[in-house]
Amino acid sequence: MIAVPAGQVTLSDRRTRRTWSVEVASCLLGAHPVTRDLYTRVMGPLPDATGADRLPVEGVSWWDAVRFCDTLSVRAGLTPVYDLRGDAAETVAPDPSADGYRLPTEAEWEHACRAGTEGPRYGPLDDIAWYRANSGERLREVGGKLPNAWGLYDMLGNVWEWCWDLYDPEVYGTYRVLRGGGWYDEHWSCRASVRRRSHPTFRVDDVGFRLARTAR
Template sequence: MVSVPSGRVTLSDRRTRRSWPVEVASCLLAAFPVTRAEYARVTGRPAPAAREERLPVAEVSWTDAVGFCNALSVREGLRPAYRVDADGIGGDGIAWDTSADGYRLPAEAEWEHACRAGTDGPRYGPLDDIARYRGNSRERVHEVGGRLPNAWGLYDTLGNVWEWCWDLYDAEVYGSYRVLRGGGWFDEHWSCRASVRRRSHPTFRVDDVGFRVARSVGGGGQGPVG
């Protein structure tokens, strides 16, 4: 886990041409997306082949990611960040306990603030140096950590797999759809930018979507945004 300092980030949405500033508290964020080996170890799923252990887990839904976070918290003796009721399968029955010290998905503002690592351009470095995208991925996923990290020590925030965030994308228009960030191995260069937002249903699974975990520092968290 990498310590991400507090700060301020301006989120934007091309569809609505809206932007909004967010104050971000310090947090901990995993240096890498969750790998297939980590996912299997925590969830009890069959272990991947040795050559696939360090590939980022994909074909996981937002609700799968929430379940992983709670399972990892229990495994490490932490208080789970999510309360899940009978309707949790679609995301509506899942609530974030911001006082919990367990693992969770990053809020969208936390994700973008961490991805930028103090920079203000579309990327924190030359794309071919920092990301696996359609131009250099040979149209397949790659092991985590294969490109340069940003200044705060975070790898693969751009490219390789899209990453689930906690937030609703636009509840009034898209209901329970959640935010995805970062771009993936099959995306063109314009999708691999710190500001790009994508949306999907919380039960959606596809081979270029994964996630990384976060933890709040000293209790409390960013909370739902936008």
């Protein structure tokens, strides 16, 4: 886990042309997306998954990701962040006092991705990300490209990452935010500000997630 300093980030949505600023508290964020190795050691084998253990886990839904966070928290002797006794989104409201693993908010994600930079990316895209032009149109092992200034790898490209937030509940209901772009995306999708959305049960081969913890 990498310590991410507090700061302010301005989020934007291309669809609605809306921008909004968020104060971000310090937090801890995984140095790279959760790997297949870690996921299977915690949750058991993935159906139909083949390939190296250092590949990012993909084909996991938002629900899979929050269940993983709570299961890993219990195994680590930490207090789970989410209440997963029900199957409705409103039962998963995070406990702010818990010290366990969780998904990052999208403000935390973008603040961490930018790492103090202001442009669309924290470096030349071919140096920092796997995307359609250089991935060979396949998933790649984590950490194969340069990290950002705060030591975070694969913030752009390789797999899209689930965030905690609802995308736009008035229009899209329970759809959750995805960030970062993936191995099959064109360069314009691999930017710090790009937002994507999907249903929390959605699973596909270019979507994974990254762990976060609240700093204490």
